[in-house]
Amino acid sequence: GAGVSQSPRYKVAKRGQDVALRCDPISGHVSLFWYQQALGQGPEFLTYFQNEAQLDKSGLPSDRFFAERPEGSVSTLKIQRTQQEDSAVYLCASSLDDAADRPRSFGPGTRLTVT
């Protein structure tokens, strides 16, 4: 079946621009996770949703980062006033149950390049 999808796959933004990254989880999945992966690094946790509730946002690096999942399905990660250090691949994952049900696979990612 279809896995997690993300759009756009690639995004180039000028420094200072706002961007919005979309994640479509697997239908019916309760949990949704966002991770940031810088070049040469492992994924780093950003935030976790259980349905529409954002239960953990401890990984968001600054108040320029904002995530939402208003209807408990699609999620959007927004980055305001992008900086060069925001350049990374942003990964989304979902799982059927709560956070203890670890994701079996991640989405393809959105590669953000800030120039």
Added chain:
Amino acid sequence: AQRVTQPEKLLSVFKGAPVELKCNYSYSGSPELFWYVQYSRQRLQLLLRHISRESIKGFTADLNKGETSFHLKKPFAQEEDSAMYYCALANQAGTALIFGKGTTLSVSS
């Protein structure tokens, strides 16, 4: 502090040779550990988790609490095992995974 260390950036072996990808962790309490794999041009996917004690694609990993390690092993490497491997640890809150920096495994004939 919760941390995962993968000391090798790259591991190159010949087909048929044994493989051991190292992973060490730092955690207070009973850790929950995983290996994820990313094949070329594919998505990051779960390979195995320590609690299930399973063998996937011939890979196994044993949790050694004394050495705080969770090394991934396979007795005979295949070319199709070439990929990036990440060791991951569930955080104390249970909401996130803490990943190591990954090890690229290259298997050549």
